[in-house]
Amino acid sequence: MDVELRGITKRFGPVVANDGINLQIRAGEVLGLLGENGAGKSTMMNILSGLYAPDTGDILINGKKVVFEDPGDGIAAGIGMVHQHFMLVPVFTVAENVILGVEPTGRFDYLDLKTARKQVRDINDRYGLEVDPDALIETLPVGIQQRVEILKVLFRSADVIILDEPTAVLTPQEVEDFFDIVRSLRDAGKAIVFITHKLHEILEISDRISVLRHGRITGEGDPAKLTTETLAEMMVGRPVSFTVDKSPPHPGRPMLSVSDLCLFDAHDDFALDHVNFEVHSGEVVGIAGVQGNGQTELVETITGLTRPASGMIRFDDENVTRASVRDRHRMGMAHIPEDRLRSGMISNFTVAENMVLNSYYAPAYSKGPEIDWPKVQATAAQYCVDFDVRTPSVFLPAGNLSGGNQQKMVVARELERETKLVVASQPTRGLDVGSIEYIHERLIAARDEGDGVLIVSSELDEIMGLSDRILVMFEGRIVAEFDTTKGPIDRNAVGLAMAGASS
Amino acid sequence: MISSQTQSTQSGTTLDSGKARQARITGAILLALACLVLFVFGMDASGDATFRLSRPTDPWAVPNLVVPAGPFNYIAGAILAFLGVRQFLQGGVRWTSLSLGLGLAILVMAFLVWATAGKAFSLTGMLQATMVRAVPIALGGLAGVLCERVAVVNIAIEGMLLAGAFTGALIGSLLGGWGGLAAAVVVGGAFGFILAALVVTYRMDQIIAGVVINLFVLGLTSYVSSQVFSEYRHLNNAPVFRAFKIPLLGDIPVIGPMLFKQNLFVYGALILVAISTYYLFFTRNGLRARAVGEHPEAADTLGINVYRTRYIHVTLGGMVAGFGGAWFTLGSVGRFDENMTGGRGFIGLAAMIFGRWHPVGALAAALVFGFADSLQQKLALLRTPIPSEFLAMSPYIATIIVVAGFIGKAQPPAADGKPYVKE
Numbered sequence: 001m002d003v004e005l006r007g008i009t010k011r012f013g014p015v016v017a018n019d020g021i022n023l024q025i026r027a028g029e030v031l032g033l034l035g036e037n038g039a040g041k042s043t044m045m046n047i048l049s050g051l052y053a054p055d056t057g058d059i060l061i062n063g064k065k066v067v068f069e070d071p072g073d074g075i076a077a078g079i080g081m082v083h084q085h086f087m088l089v090p091v092f093t094v095a096e097n098v099i100l101g102v103e104p105t106g107r108f109d110y111l112d113l114k115t116a117r118k119q120v121r122d123i124n125d126r127y128g129l130e131v132d133p134d135a136l137i138e139t140l141p142v143g144i145q146q147r148v149e150i151l152k153v154l155f156r157s158a159d160v161i162i163l164d165e166p167t168a169v170l171t172p173q174e175v176e177d178f179f180d181i182v183r184s185l186r187d188a189g190k191a192i193v194f195i196t197h198k199l200h201e202i203l204e205i206s207d208r209i210s211v212l213r214h215g216r217i218t219g220e221g222d223p224a225k226l227t228t229e230t231l232a233e234m235m236v237g238r239p240v241s242f243t244v245d246k247s248p249p250h251p252g253r254p255m256l257s258v259s260d261l262c263l264f265d266a267h268d269d270f271a272l273d274h275v276n277f278e279v280h281s282g283e284v285v286g287i288a289g290v291q292g293n294g295q296t297e298l299v300e301t302i303t304g305l306t307r308p309a310s311g312m313i314r315f316d317d318e319n320v321t322r323a324s325v326r327d328r329h330r331m332g333m334a335h336i337p338e339d340r341l342r343s344g345m346i347s348n349f350t351v352a353e354n355m356v357l358n359s360y361y362a363p364a365y366s367k368g369p370e371i372d373w374p375k376v377q378a379t380a381a382q383y384c385v386d387f388d389v390r391t392p393s394v395f396l397p398a399g400n401l402s403g404g405n406q407q408k409m410v411v412a413r414e415l416e417r418e419t420k421l422v423v424a425s426q427p428t429r430g431l432d433v434g435s436i437e438y439i440h441e442r443l444i445a446a447r448d449e450g451d452g453v454l455i456v457s458s459e460l461d462e463i464m465g466l467s468d469r470i471l472v473m474f475e476g477r478i479v480a481e482f483d484t485t486k487g488p489i490d491r492n493a494v495g496l497a498m499a500g501a502s503s
Numbered sequence: 504m505i506s507s508q509t510q511s512t513q514s515g516t517t518l519d520s521g522k523a524r525q526a527r528i529t530g531a532i533l534l535a536l537a538c539l540v541l542f543v544f545g546m547d548a549s550g551d552a553t554f555r556l557s558r559p560t561d562p563w564a565v566p567n568l569v570v571p572a573g574p575f576n577y578i579a580g581a582i583l584a585f586l587g588v589r590q591f592l593q594g595g596v597r598w599t600s601l602s603l604g605l606g607l608a609i610l611v612m613a614f615l616v617w618a619t620a621g622k623a624f625s626l627t628g629m630l631q632a633t634m635v636r637a638v639p640i641a642l643g644g645l646a647g648v649l650c651e652r653v654a655v656v657n658i659a660i661e662g663m664l665l666a667g668a669f670t671g672a673l674i675g676s677l678l679g680g681w682g683g684l685a686a687a688v689v690v691g692g693a694f695g696f697i698l699a700a701l702v703v704t705y706r707m708d709q710i711i712a713g714v715v716i717n718l719f720v721l722g723l724t725s726y727v728s729s730q731v732f733s734e735y736r737h738l739n740n741a742p743v744f745r746a747f748k749i750p751l752l753g754d755i756p757v758i759g760p761m762l763f764k765q766n767l768f769v770y771g772a773l774i775l776v777a778i779s780t781y782y783l784f785f786t787r788n789g790l791r792a793r794a795v796g797e798h799p800e801a802a803d804t805l806g807i808n809v810y811r812t813r814y815i816h817v818t819l820g821g822m823v824a825g826f827g828g829a830w831f832t833l834g835s836v837g838r839f840d841e842n843m844t845g846g847r848g849f850i851g852l853a854a855m856i857f858g859r860w861h862p863v864g865a866l867a868a869a870l871v872f873g874f875a876d877s878l879q880q881k882l883a884l885l886r887t888p889i890p891s892e893f894l895a896m897s898p899y900i901a902t903i904i905v906v907a908g909f910i911g912k913a914q915p916p917a918a919d920g921k922p923y924v925k926e
Contacts, residue, residue, distance in 0.1 A: 016758060051803075051804065065918050070806065071803060071804050072805075073805050075805070075806055076806075076815050083804070086920075087796045087798065087801035087804050087805075088798070088801060089687025089793075089794050089798045089801055090797070090798075090917070091917075092790075092793075092794070092796060092797070096790060097792075100790060100791065100801070100805050100807070101791070101802075101807055102803070102805075103787040103790060103791075105786075105787045108786070109782075109786040109787050109788055109789075110785060110786060111785055111786055111789070111790055113789050152805075187833070268522050299794075316916070416799075479654030
C-alpha cells in the first residue's frame with residue numbers, strides 16, 4: 001500500500017507544527033524520517049494515523065484521497081502507529097492489549113480470549129516476535145512491550161507501520177533485534193516509517209530518508225549517498241560537531257562516595273542493590289543504563305529526596321546520609337533533575353522566581369521579613385545573560401519558554417554559585433542541538449573548576465562523549481566500569497553491560 | 504531478584520523492607536487480640552453460649568449450636584497467640600494477610616461466644632439481617648465500581664441513593680411499587696448522566712461535582728419531605744416489596760433464610776453483582792470499559808470512544824444506585840424520611856475500595872459492614888457491658904486499618920479521577 005501526503009499544514013495556536021509537507025510512503029520500503037525534537041515529526045504521524053486532523057492538505061492512499069475523522073479511521077485504512085510512549089494497559093495481558101478494540105467475541109458479548117491467544121501466536125510465528133500472549137504487560141521489559149505494540153498493529157492487518165522514536169528505550173543489543181524485526185516486516189511488503197533523531201540508526205535501517213526541520217521537509221535522499229554530517233546539517237540547519245571538546249581530567253580528592261547503598265521499590269524488590277562508587281573532584285562520572293534500572297532512585301537518594309534503606313553517602317568528607325535536601329544544597333551540591341517540568345521548575349512561576357527557588361531564603365534576597373524582589377529580578381536577569389537563557393523578560397512564566405531555555409534556566413540556577421558536586425540527570429533530554437552543546441560545555445566547565453560531576457543519561461552517546469569514567473547500572477547494581485582516559489571504549493561492551501550480560 | 508536476595512543475606516545487613524514491618528505489626532496486633540480474648544472474653548465467660556440455627560417451624564430443624572464459652576475462648580486465644588508468634592518467625596511475611604483475616608474472624612467468634620454466654624441467640628436471624636443491611640451498601644459499592652472502572656470518581660452515590668429513595672416513595676405512592684422502582688432507577692440514572700456531563704464534558708473537578716449533587720439532592724428531598732409530605736401524607740405512603748421464599752432453596756438451614764427468603768432488592772443486588780462481574784471481566788465491552796479506566800489514551804488510539812464509554816457507565820452506575828436507594832423506601836418502610844440514607848453511599852465507596860474495585864469484593868465488604876450493623880442491633884438485646892455504638896464503629900476502624908495498611912497493592916484504575924482531554 002502506498003500513501004502520499006500532499007501539502008499538509010497543521011497549526012497549534014500560533015505554532016505551525018507542519019508547514020506544507022509532501023511525503024511519499026511506499027510498500028516494501030523503510031522511510032526514515034529525521035528531525036529534532038519539536039521539528040513536527042510526531043504531529044505529522046499523528047495526522048497520518050488519524051489522531052489529529054490537518055488544517056489543510058490531503059492524504060492519498062493508493063492515489064485516492066481519504067479523510068480521517070478519528071483514530072479508528074486510520075486503523076481501518078491500514079495505517080498503524082507505534083507511539084513513542086507505549087499505549088499499553090499495564091494490568092492487562094498481552095493478548096488483551098492486542099485485541100482491544102477489535103476483539104473476537106462469542107455469544108453474549110463473551111470475550112473469546114482463546115481465539116485471541118491463537119491469533120497472537122500465529123502473528124508471533126510469522127514475524128519471529130516471540131511474545132507470551134498471557135504475560136501481564138507490567139511484568140515485561142520495555143523491549144518486549146514494544147513488540148506488543150507491533151503485534152497490535154499487525155493484528156489490525158496494517159500495511160503502513162509508523163514507528164515513533166522506537167529505539168529510545170532500547171539497549172544497543174535490543175536495537176539490533178528490533179532492526180531485524182523491522183526488516184522482516186519490510187520484506188513482507190509492509191511500508192515502514194521510522195521516525196528518529198539518531199543519525200547512525202537512520203542510516204542503518206532506512207531505504208530512503210526525509211529530514212524535517214521547523215515543520216518543513218528540508219532534505220531528502222538515499223542513505224547510501226548521505227553521511228551523518230550532511231544529515232545533521234539538514235536537521236539542525238548548520239554544521240554540528242559531535243565530539244565534546246574537553247581536556248584530560250585532573251581528578252582530585254573524593255567528592256562523593258557512596259557505599260553499600262540499598263533501597264526498596266514498591267514491590268519490596270531492590271531498587272538499589274548495594275551500590276558503591278566514588279566521584280572525585282575534577283572528573284565527570286557518567287552512569288549509563290537503560291531507563292528504570294535504578295538511576296532515578298540513585299539520584300534521588302544522593303540528593304536527599306529519598307532516604308536509603310541502608311548504606312552511607314559521604315559528600316565532601318561528611319556523612320550526609322541523613323542530611324536534608326537543603327543542607328546538601330548549602331554544602332555545594334547542585335541537582336539538575338531528570339524531569340524539569342515535574343521537579344526542576346514551577347511552570348506558573350516567573351523566570352525570576354524560578355531562578356531563586358533554591359536560595360530565596362538567603363539574606364541576600366531578604367528585606368526584613370519580605371523578599372527583596374528588585375534584587376531577585378536583577379540577579380535573575382544576570383543569570384539569563386550568563387547562561388544564554390533567551391526570554392523576553394524575567395517576569396514571563398517559565399512555562400512559556402522553550403524546552404531548551406527552561407533547561408538552561410534550571411542549569412543556571414544550580415550552577416551560578418559555589419558548587420562542589422553537580423548531579424545532572426538526563427540533562428539534555430528533549431532539547432535542540434544548540435542547547436545540548438551549550439549544556440555540555442557548562443558541565444565540562446564545572447568539572448574544570450574542580451567540581452565532581454555525576455551524569456545520568458539514557459543516551460549512550462552523551463555518556464560516552466562527556467564522561468571520564470563510565471559506570472553501568474543494571475537492575476539496581478553497578479555492573480561495569482569503563483575508564484575513557486585510557487583509550488577508546490568499546491561501545492558494544494557498554495551495551496552488553498547495559499543489558500546485564502556482564503560477569 | 505533471587506540473586507539479589509541471597510546477596511543481602513550474605514552481607515548480613517539488616518534491611519527493613521515494608522513487608523517485614525507489616526508482618527511484625529500484624530504479629531503484635533494478633534498477640535494483643537490473643538490477650539484480649541484470653542483474659543477478657545475467656546476468663547469472664549461462664550456457662551454455655553447457645554446459637555439457634557433454625558426456627559421450630561422450619562421443615563428441616565437443625566439442633567442448636569451449644570458452645571461452652573470459657574473453653575472455646577481459651578482455645579481461640581491460643582490460636583490467636585500462635586498466629587501472632589508465627590508472624591515474628593522466619594517466613595512470617597507470607598502469612599500476613601491470611602493471618603490477619605483469620606485472626607479477626609476468630610476475634611468476632613470469641614466475642615459472640617462471650618456475649619452470648621449463658622444466653623441464647625439466633626444466628627440465622629442475624630445473618631438474615633446482615634444480608635438485608637448489606638444491600639444498599641453493596642449496590643452503592645457496585646455503582647462505584649461501574650464508575651471508577653471507567654475512571655470517574657463518584658462521590659455522588661450518597662445523593663443518588665437518596666434520590667432513589669425519595670423517588671421510590673413518591674412515585675410508589677402514586678403508581679404502585681413497580682412504578683416507583685422504575686422511577687427510582689430512572690432518576691438515579693439521570694443523576695449519573697448529570698455527573699458524567701459535569702466531569703466528562705465540562706471537566707469539572709470530580710469530587711466537587713459529586714459533593715454538589717449530594718447537597719442538591721439532600722436539600723431538595725428534605726424540603727419536599729418537610730413541606731409537602733407533611734401536608735399530603737398520601738404522597739409518602741408507598742407499598743413495600745415483601746420477602747418471598749424461593750422454593751426448596753429457602754429451606755436450607757442457616758443459608759436458606761439469608762439468601763433465599765428475602766425481598767426483591769436482595770435478589771436484585773445478588774443478580775446485579777453477578778451480571779456486573781461477567782460484564783466487566785468476561786465481555787468485549789467490559790474489557791473496553793476497563794481499558795478506558797486504566798489508559799484512556801491507549802483506548803482512544805484504538806478507536807474506543809472514551810467519552811461515550813464514561814457517559815454510559817456513569818449513567819449505569821447511577822441507575823444501580825437509584826435501585827439501591829429504592830430499598831430504603833420500597834424495600835423496607837414505604838415512607839421517605841429526611842436524609843434516610845445516612846451515609847450508606849459513602850460506606851458503599853469504602854466497600855468498593857475494600858473490595859478492590861471488584862463487584863464481588865464490594866459485596867463481600869458490604870456483608871462485613873452489614874454484619875457489624877446487625878450485630879450491633881442484636882447485642883443491644885443481649886445486654887453486653889459494651890455500648891453498642893462502639894461496636895457500630897468497629898467495621899470502620901477495621902476498614903481504616905485494612906485499607907491503609909494491608910491493601911497497599913489494591914490499586915484503583917490507573918486513570919481514576921483524571922479527566923481525559925482529547926488532543
